[in-house]
Amino acid sequence: MNRLVKDNILKGITYVASALSVIVLAAILWYLVSNGLSLISGDLITGDYYATTENAAISPDYSYTEMETQEYSGKGYYSKKWGIALEDITTAHNDEEISVVYVDPNSPFTHMNSLVAGEDGMELSLSSGSAVQNIYYEDQNGETVFLSRVQMKDAENTIKTLEEAEGIVSINYESIGGGIRGSIFATLYLILISLLISLPIGIASAIYLHEYATKNKINSLIRQGIDTLTGVPSIVYGLMGVTVLFPVTQLVGATSTSILLGGLTLAIMLLPTIIRSTEEALIVVPKSLRDGSLSLGATKSQTIFKVVLPCAVNGILTGVLLGIGRVIGESAALVYTTSTVISDNPSILSQGTSLSLMIWSIMSGEQPNYELASAISLIILVIVFAINIIVKIIGKRLAKSFV
Amino acid sequence: MLIDKKRVKRNKALDKFFRGFFMAMAILSSSFIVIIVLFVCAKGISPFLPGYEYGQVDLISFLTGSIYRQDQGLYGVGFIIINTLISAFIALLISFPLSVLTALFIAKIAPKKLSAAMQSVVELLAAVPSVVYGVFASGVITGIVEWLASLFGIVTYGGSSLLAVVLLLAIMIFPTLTSMSITAIKAVDPNLEQASLALGATRTQTNFKICLTAAKSGIFAGAILGLGRAYGEATAVAMVAGNKLFGPTFNPFDITRTLTSTMLAGLKETTGLDYDIRFSVGLVLIVVIFFSNWILNIVKKRIGRNSVA
Numbered sequence: 034m035n036r037l038v039k040d041n042i043l044k045g046i047t048y049v050a051s052a053l054s055v056i057v058l059a060a061i062l063w064y065l066v067s068n069g070l071s072l073i074s075g076d077l078i079t080g081d082y083y084a085t086t087e088n089a090a091i092s093p094d095y096s097y098t099e100m101e102t103q104e105y106s107g108k109g110y111y112s113k114k115w116g117i118a119l120e121d122i123t124t125a126h127n128d129e130e131i132s133v134v135y136v137d138p139n140s141p142f143t144h145m146n147s148l149v150a151g152e153d154g155m156e157l158s159l160s161s162g163s164a165v166q167n168i169y170y171e172d173q174n175g176e177t178v179f180l181s182r183v184q185m186k187d188a189e190n191t192i193k194t195l196e197e198a199e200g201i202v203s204i205n206y207e208s209i210g211g212g213i214r215g216s217i218f219a220t221l222y223l224i225l226i227s228l229l230i231s232l233p234i235g236i237a238s239a240i241y242l243h244e245y246a247t248k249n250k251i252n253s254l255i256r257q258g259i260d261t262l263t264g265v266p267s268i269v270y271g272l273m274g275v276t277v278l279f280p281v282t283q284l285v286g287a288t289s290t291s292i293l294l295g296g297l298t299l300a301i302m303l304l305p306t307i308i309r310s311t312e313e314a315l316i317v318v319p320k321s322l323r324d325g326s327l328s329l330g331a332t333k334s335q336t337i338f339k340v341v342l343p344c345a346v347n348g349i350l351t352g353v354l355l356g357i358g359r360v361i362g363e364s365a366a367l368v369y370t371t372s373t374v375i376s377d378n379p380s381i382l383s384q385g386t387s388l389s390l391m392i393w394s395i396m397s398g399e400q401p402n403y404e405l406a407s408a409i410s411l412i413i414l415v416i417v418f419a420i421n422i423i424v425k426i427i428g429k430r431l432a433k434s435f436v
Numbered sequence: 437m438l439i440d441k442k443r444v445k446r447n448k449a450l451d452k453f454f455r456g457f458f459m460a461m462a463i464l465s466s467s468f469i470v471i472i473v474l475f476v477c478a479k480g481i482s483p484f485l486p487g488y489e490y491g492q493v494d495l496i497s498f499l500t501g502s503i504y505r506q507d508q509g510l511y512g513v514g515f516i517i518i519n520t521l522i523s524a525f526i527a528l529l530i531s532f533p534l535s536v537l538t539a540l541f542i543a544k545i546a547p548k549k550l551s552a553a554m555q556s557v558v559e560l561l562a563a564v565p566s567v568v569y570g571v572f573a574s575g576v577i578t579g580i581v582e583w584l585a586s587l588f589g590i591v592t593y594g595g596s597s598l599l600a601v602v603l604l605l606a607i608m609i610f611p612t613l614t615s616m617s618i619t620a621i622k623a624v625d626p627n628l629e630q631a632s633l634a635l636g637a638t639r640t641q642t643n644f645k646i647c648l649t650a651a652k653s654g655i656f657a658g659a660i661l662g663l664g665r666a667y668g669e670a671t672a673v674a675m676v677a678g679n680k681l682f683g684p685t686f687n688p689f690d691i692t693r694t695l696t697s698t699m700l701a702g703l704k705e706t707t708g709l710d711y712d713i714r715f716s717v718g719l720v721l722i723v724v725i726f727f728s729n730w731i732l733n734i735v736k737k738r739i740g741r742n743s744v745a
Contacts, residue, residue, distance in 0.1 A: 040640035047545050050537035051554050054614075057607055058557055061564065061572045068575065237461035245458060258466025264661075265472060266668020266725070268696055272718045273472040276479055304465050332447045334454035362565025365670035368700060389567045393671050396571060397700075403575055410568040421563045 065414065069407030072211075076162050077408060080212020081377045082391075086166070089145035089157045090203040097200065100139040109134040110192040115201060116140025119165065119188035127402060130164035131188050132209065141201050148203060162209050169202035170195065177202050211405055213412075215377040219292055219385035223371075224360045226296025226381070227303055228353060234300075235307030236342075236349060242308070243315040244337060263305045271369035274298030278370075286382060293381045295371035299360050306359060307352040314348020315341065317431060347431045351424050358420045361413055364389040373397075388413055473722065480719030483712050490709040498716065503682045504698065506710050513695070513720055515683035520694045520724065522684070523598060523673075524666035527605035528659060535610050536648065536655060539617030544643045555618075562611035570672030573604040578676055585689045592689050596678035599688035604672055609662035616661060620654025621647050653740040660732045667725050670696035695721045 102116035109120035116137025122130055136142050142159035168180045168191075178198075185191040195201075238259070246252040275290065278297045287293060318341050326336040342349075364387075372384040373394040379385030386394050392409050395402045482488055484495040493511055501512015542554045578595025581603075585592045624647050632642040648655070678691025679701050685692040693701075699714050699721075 036638060036641075040638050043640050043644055044545055047537045047541035050534045051541045051546070053534060054538055054561060054610060055554075055557055057610075058561055060576060061568070064572055064576050065568075234461050234465060237458045238465040241458035241462040245455060246462070255462050255466040258469045259462075261469045262465075264664055264725070264729075265469070266664075266670065266696070266721065268668065268670040268699055269472065269476060269718055269722060272476050272479075272699075272715055276475045276715075277471055301468050304468065308465065332451040334451045335447070337454070358563065362563075362567070364565070364567040365696070365700070368671070389565055392567045392571060393675075396574065396675055401574065403571070406571045407575070410571050413565060413568060417563045417565065418560060421559060425559075 062414075065407045065411045068404055069409070069411045072404050072408035073411065076209065077212055078217065079214050080162075080209065082210055082212055082215060082375050083377055084164075084207045084210035086149075086205065086207050087157060087163075088148040088203065088205045089159075090148055091141045091201050092144040092146050092156075095141050095144040097141070100141075102137040102139050105135055105137065107135055110188050111135070112192045112195050115142065115195055117142055117159070117195075119191055121188045122164075127400065127404075130207075130209070131182075131185060131191055133159055133161050133163045133165065133206070135161055142204065145204070159204065159206060163206045164209055165191065166205040166207055168195070168204045170198035171200035171202060172197075173199055175199065211402075212377075213388065213391065213409060215379050216375065216386050216388050216391040216409075219371070219376065219379040220361060220387040222292050222379065222381055222385075223296050223299060223367075223387050224357050226293060227299035227360055228356055230297065230300035231303040231307055231356065232349075232353065235304050235352065236311050238304070239308045239311035239315060240337060240342075243312050244333075244341070259305055259308055262301075266365070267302060267363060268365040268368075270298055270302050271366040273301075274366065274370040282382075290370055290372045290384060291382050292371050292379055292385050295367045295387070296381075298366050298370045299363060302363070302366060303356040303359060306355050307349075310348050310352035310355060311345060312348075314345035314351070314431065317348070317434070318344045344434075347427050347434070351427050351431075354420045354424050354427075358417050361387070361416055362389055363387070364393045368393065476715055476718055476722065479712060480715040480717075483709060483716055490712070493709070493713070493716075499720075502684070504693065505681050509709075511713055511716075513698070513717060515685075516693055516695055516698055516717075517720065517724060518684040519598075519680075519692050520667060520696075520721075521728075522686070523601045523605060523692065523694060524663055526602045527609060527666050528663055530602065530606040531610045531613055531662065532659060535613035535658075536617050538610075539614050539621055539655075540643055540648065542614075543618050543621040544647060545640075558611050558614050558618075561607075562615065566608065566669060566672045569604060569608055570675040573600060573672060574675045577603050581689070588689075590689045593678050593691050596676050596691050597689050598685050598692040600676040601673055601692060601694065602688070604676060605666045605669060608669060608672065609666050612665055613655075613658045613662045616658025617651070617655045620651035620658070623654065624650045653736060656732075656736045656739055660729060660736065663728060663732070664725055667721065667728070668696065670700055673697055674700045695724070 102113055104113060105111045105118055107118060109118040111118040117133060117140055118135035120132050120134045122132040136159050140159075145157045145159065147155040147157050165185070166182050167185075169177050170180060172178050180191070180194060185194070242252070242256060242259075246255070274294055274297065278294055279287075279290070281297065282291055282294045285293070322340055322344065323336055326340045327333070331339070367387060367390045371386065371390065373386060373390060374384050375391055375394055376383060376385035388409050392406045392413075396406050483490070483493045484498065486492055498511055498513060500514040501510065502515040503510045503512050504516060538554070538558070542551050542558070546554060574596075577600050578597075580595075581597050581600045582592050582595040584599070585597075628646055628650055629642050632646045633639070637645070673694055674697040677694055677697040679697065680691045680693045683693065695717055699717050
């Protein structure tokens, strides 16, 4: 009896310990969802991080009498007269703004010409998501009145004022910033560059280690070198990147740290992952296949390219997926190599941030932005978890393939 | 029989070429570790050499110093090394028992379906990028720390503290420790377990006394790996460490500074001593990890010698 009680207590402890890890995972997901989910939208993914200001006048061709605006029953305050609905929001930058939620296709705000120097006369249309800064309108006496952002107060008051106006002259508005399009592109560039370089080197290394290397001192030294790479902290890779690889990127015209530099650094970081998963796939390929090919007169390299590698394709795919996950999640190595300056239009030779680095960038500033950071984290987690599941499925298929 | 001699010759040459190519790539892959160590060493040592362009730094006061103030030109990483060791070890102390118990649960105790589900939980925790842990830490863990501190009547710096770093690291190394322990426990010879059961021990007694003892070498290897990860963790730690200018920090509610958070602090400079000294700190980090691994591997061999398996 005593023994039974003791056993159950011990068993209970393991249940509690396991429950703790479930709680931690749930807490992380709950925190990210409750903070970031509301921000996730098409605008977040396609938008710029930095807000741009537009100043536009209603086009002289626009006729108030001919255009009929429709009723609207969505959220926000709607003015049928001007075909525009406004709403109070808090932006990703933590500012209180009056945001456009709906613009009728026949609204005067869809027929405007830019007043910004350099873009004079360019046709503009107010789109939902923009933040209204100030408006010039005509009152009953036909005089132009300036309605500043402070006078607007909130969306309800603005609509009320506009309803009493006789005409709209011009509007100053800001596109809402806080978007992550630039960082998504930078992340894609990083994935592309790092895989393009580390895949051939990694696969070739794995082939050598598994197909050619005999047991001798040099080969075990090679293996040890690759194994040691796994234990190097990513921040040290960053240090290596700026000293060793920066001159390499200078050759192709980089003047500062760049996405190319970050990609090269990550390529080296990925090598152990690619090598290991390729090798694991090579191990599964039965020896009889190789022997069959060799005895038919194929050379060793022909056997490798035409028989062994096609069989190992799943393992290589696993390596690629794990590599992509690693690139998406990496931040420390990139702090030194791609800089922490968020870019809306990154190119391979410019600075920019990946999604993870963008989180670091907005969290380490003066005013950390928890909502945006959580939203990006959520996006990253969804991708990384999906990759994890796919890798698991491939792994199961790989285990079955030669049984 | 007709044999195209030219073709055979070409194939042989190709074969030789590919063999050389594969070997060259393997050598290239493994030479990166040498390149990393060499270049970080060269750049990290340069501030201590005479004739350094921004003014030579004294190596002894760098390694033993207890103040790190770039604005006053005081670079002492002695206390930072101690901070790093403290935070990593306490994190390991918290995480180790929990992860071993979880591993035992997954490998031996849990019903099959629950075991698979828990395994997935551990894998997902391992897949969470460190910067996401950082967001979680600065949003949730700092809150918990602040609340704890208020119970003792202590005001923290917004929750950034040694305790927050320790809790964060404990969570971050948990998946590494657990998955290594699972592998070790699953590798235990079933004969040992059956012998124990045959001698009249219960299933649970066997799990705790035989499996864990036999697997301790592998479990310890996981601990070494986890500790290495704790030392090198950068962005997440920097989010909750605060930047203490002197130390070492022993008060769990006080802010701290680790080697990695020092390397990430104030990245505006791209040349000069403030820039180069980061490589010196990085070099110290490499040396700390190397020595810690070396000592722990000796301990592991001792433990392994008494191990049953």
